[in-house]
Amino acid sequence: MGDYLAINKALRDERAPAHAASADYGFDRFIGDPDYLSGVVRFDRPRLGDLTGQRGVHLQCHIGTDTLSLTRLGARMTGVDFSSAALNQARRLAECTDTDIDFHEAEVYTAVDILGLEAFDLVYTGIGALCWLPEAALWARFVADLLRPGGRLFIREGHPMLWSLDETSKPRGSSTWTDPPAVPSGSIRRAGSSGSSSPGASSMGPSSGPPRWSTPPARALDFFATAQTRF
Numbered sequence: 001m002g003d004y005l006a007i008n009k010a011l012r013d014e015r016a017p018a019h020a021a022s023a024d025y026g027f028d029r030f031i032g033d034p035d036y037l038s039g040v041v042r043f044d045r046p047r048l049g050d051l052t053g054q055r056g057v058h059l060q061c062h063i064g065t066d067t068l069s070l071t072r073l074g075a076r077m078t079g080v081d082f083s084s085a086a087l088n089q090a091r092r093l094a095e096c097t098d099t100d101i102d103f104h105e106a107e108v109y110t111a112v113d114i115l116g117l118e119a120f121d122l123v124y125t126g127i128g129a130l131c132w133l134p135e136a137a138l139w140a141r142f143v144a145d146l147l148r149p150g151g152r153l154f155i156r157e158g159h160p161m162l163w164s165l166d167e168t169s170k171p172r173g174s175s176t177w178t179d180p181p182a183v184p185s186g187s188i189r190r191a192g193s194s195g196s197s198s199p200g201a202s203s204m205g206p207s208s209g210p211p212r213w214s215t216p217p218a219r220a221l222d223f224f225a226t227a228q229t230r231f
């Protein structure tokens with residue numbers, strides 16, 4: 001588990017500043033408009049119900065855009081993530097938007113030790129969170145411990161295999177995979193190979209410009225299956 005966590009955390013630390021600077025996460029929009037909500041929470045809003053005054057914890061809160069959005073819906077939020085770089089960005093966003101959010105750097109399985117038993121009305125998690133965890137049953141036990149009796153767990157997830165497919169597939173060279181590989185460079189092993197590849201390597205995409213994946217679905221699946229077995 002030690003190696004697994006270290007590799008995963010290194011990846012998250014590396015990505016956090018890029019995510020915070022990207023238009024997709026929209027820090028500028030949060031700062032410019034006090035009513036702005038992330039697309040994720042906007043979608044979830046009808047299902048979340050009234051959050052006014054609720055104590056919520058966002059597990060694997062990343063750079064805090066969804067955590068801030070839940071606060072804007074009236075909840076008193078705590079965010080937990082094990083990436084200090086992600087939390088630096090989350091705290092910066094909270095400060096820039098003058099929002100009070102309690103962020104904790106912690107591994108999810110230790111959250112109860114830090115936050116206490118039955119401290120929350122709501123546990124919120126999702127969008128690429130659960131797939132990174134090695135132990136679902138243990139996670140569920142800790143979630144139950146975080147919730148007060150009658151509290152709610154809200155999960156919004158996708159299946160990693162579905163996410164690896166591009167249903168609008170175009171000819172090679174124009175895929176939607178624009179992220180660098182999901183593990184630090186040099187640590188990806190392709191299935192059935194003992195070699196390694198790096199972001200922007202010629203077999204993966206153009207040799208110049210930002211890292212870009214030109215990966216047809218079959219290769220994406222191959223990569224994803226390999227990444228999953230490593231993690």
Ligand SMILES: C[S@@+](CC[C@H](N)C(=O)[O-])C[C@H]1O[C@@H](n2cnc3c(N)ncnc32)[C@H](O)[C@@H]1O
Pocket residue numbers: 008009012060061062063064065066080081082083086106107108109126127128129132133
């Ligand atoms: C893909 S991000 C989630 C993205 C988030 N839904 C968003 O869009 O803002 C996954 C997050 O889980 C965190 N994470 C992964 N494994 C973790 C663990 N075992 N304990 C705590 N945080 C973890 C990572 O640091 C990262 O910020």
